[in-house]
Amino acid sequence: MDVVKILGIESSCDETAAAIVEDGTRLLSNVVHSQIDIHAAYGGVVPEVAARSHIEVINPVIQAALDQAGIDWGDVDAIAVTNAPGLSGSLLVGTIAAKTLAYLKNKPLYPIHHVEAHVYANFITSQGSATKLTLPSRQPKFPMLALIVSGGHSQLVLFRDHGNYTLLGQTQDDAVGEAFDKVAKIIGLPYPGGPSIAQAAQQGDPKKYQFPKARLANPYDFSFSGLKTAVLRRVQREIGEDFTFPSHELPARVGDQMRHDFAASFQHVAIETLVDKTTFAYHDYNPASVVIAGGVAANLELRAQLAHALPCEIEYAPIQLCTDNAAMIACLGYYRAQHTPPVSPFELEIQPSASMQQLQENDV
Ligand code: KG4
Ligand code: ZN
Numbered sequence: 001m002d003v004v005k006i007l008g009i010e011s012s013c014d015e016t017a018a019a020i021v022e023d024g025t026r027l028l029s030n031v032v033h034s035q036i037d038i039h040a041a042y043g044g045v046v047p048e049v050a051a052r053s054h055i056e057v058i059n060p061v062i063q064a065a066l067d068q069a070g071i072d073w074g075d076v077d078a079i080a081v082t083n084a085p086g087l088s089g090s091l092l093v094g095t096i097a098a099k100t101l102a103y104l105k106n107k108p109l110y111p112i113h114h115v116e117a118h119v120y121a122n123f124i125t126s127q128g129s130a131t132k133l134t135l136p137s138r139q140p141k142f143p144m145l146a147l148i149v150s151g152g153h154s155q156l157v158l159f160r161d162h163g164n165y166t167l168l169g170q171t172q173d174d175a176v177g178e179a180f181d182k183v184a185k186i187i188g189l190p191y192p193g194g195p196s197i198a199q200a201a202q203q204g205d206p207k208k209y210q211f212p213k214a215r216l217a218n219p220y221d222f223s224f225s226g227l228k229t230a231v232l233r234r235v236q237r238e239i240g241e242d243f244t245f246p247s248h249e250l251p252a253r254v255g256d257q258m259r260h261d262f263a264a265s266f267q268h269v270a271i272e273t274l275v276d277k278t279t280f281a282y283h284d285y286n287p288a289s290v291v292i293a294g295g296v297a298a299n300l301e302l303r304a305q306l307a308h309a310l311p312c313e314i315e316y317a318p319i320q321l322c323t324d325n326a327a328m329i330a331c332l333g334y335y336r337a338q339h340t341p342p343v344s345p346f347e348l349e350i351q352p353s354a355s356m357q358q359l360q361e362n363d364v
Pocket of ligand 2: 114118150151294295323324
């Protein structure tokens with residue numbers, strides 16, 4: 001069979017992205033329009049603002065992905081689009097664009113689950129001349145243990161093959177990325193909290209403040225809401241206030257060194273929790289490979305601790321493919337096309353709260 005070029009489209013949260021991936025492995029273009037600057041002023045994503053911004057840029061972003069890859073519509077074999085999960089208004093923009101283009105250009109259309117797609121950033125191992133990323137040297141092998149950690153999800157998933165996976169555990173409350181974002185707000189670091197905490201932590205003492213780790217019945221489940229509250233209470237105590245002191249007034253009372261120490265101490269416990277559970281699952285399931293995926297996978301402390309804790313070698317996707325992008329959507333689109341038929345552009349709908357496990361059950 002000829003090479004297959006898939007156009008991926010992603011707009012589930014605050015990034016408008018399009019990319020072309022060949023044969024589920026070779027990246028030809030990767031265009032990401034981030035709205036971080038727009039939302040930073042509010043300290044988080046404002047759904048209506050996000051949807052409006054997606055509308056403004058979606059067409060130019062898709063055209064830029066084709067241009068960057070040096071191809072035109074005749075070369076595109078299929079379209080893959082994130083239709084789940086995410087913010088409704090945001091998901092709608094990318095999904096309607098994909099449905100319209102699939103109909104107009106007569107291309108097969110594949111709906112993609114954003115969280116499952118994050119894992120596929122690890123399957124991109126070569127690239128054309130338009131991108132200059134540091135990619136893994138080979139694709140992960142099955143069975144593959146995936147730690148998926150983003151702003152909306154924290155999961156440990158065992159993949160037996162493409163499209164065949166089991167959820168081992170997940171967060172019972174906040175996602176780990178959400179905890180980074182909320183703690184950043186408490187101590188007065190800018191949105192998004194992940195990168196700003198990671199940076200501040202470099203100048204802080206990770207042992208300065210001790211925070212508890214949640215104990216849960218299922219050893220693969222996570223809980224980060226208690227950790228976030230523990231940070232809040234400790235910050236209140238450190239500045240000499242009680243639990244009634246409003247959290248939005250805290251940043252002005254936290255000095256630079258204290259901010260760095262809180263960032264380092266929080267990051268240390270949050271990352272250690274992820275590493276402990278991944279290592280535990282590794283020994284229980286003995287997978288052929290381990291991957292990390294999602295925005296928090298960009299965290300260098302996580303990479304360092306995991307490399308140290310696991311007895312196997314682990315390769316990491318570049319940071320640009322860990323945070324939201326459409327390359328991972330196009331990549332998963334390729335593997336999906338191998339075992340499921342395309343959907344009608346007239347029937348595809350968004351599924352803002354569908355889990356990847358629900359979608360897998362619907363497939364079989
Ligand atoms: O996957 P992603 O781009 O969007 C979602 O699907 O949620 O993940 C965004 C999350 C945010 O919570 C952000 O703070 C976090 O990933 N993040 C990080 C880092 N970079 C992004 N968390 C920790 N360390 C980082 N370096
Ligand atoms: Zn994401």
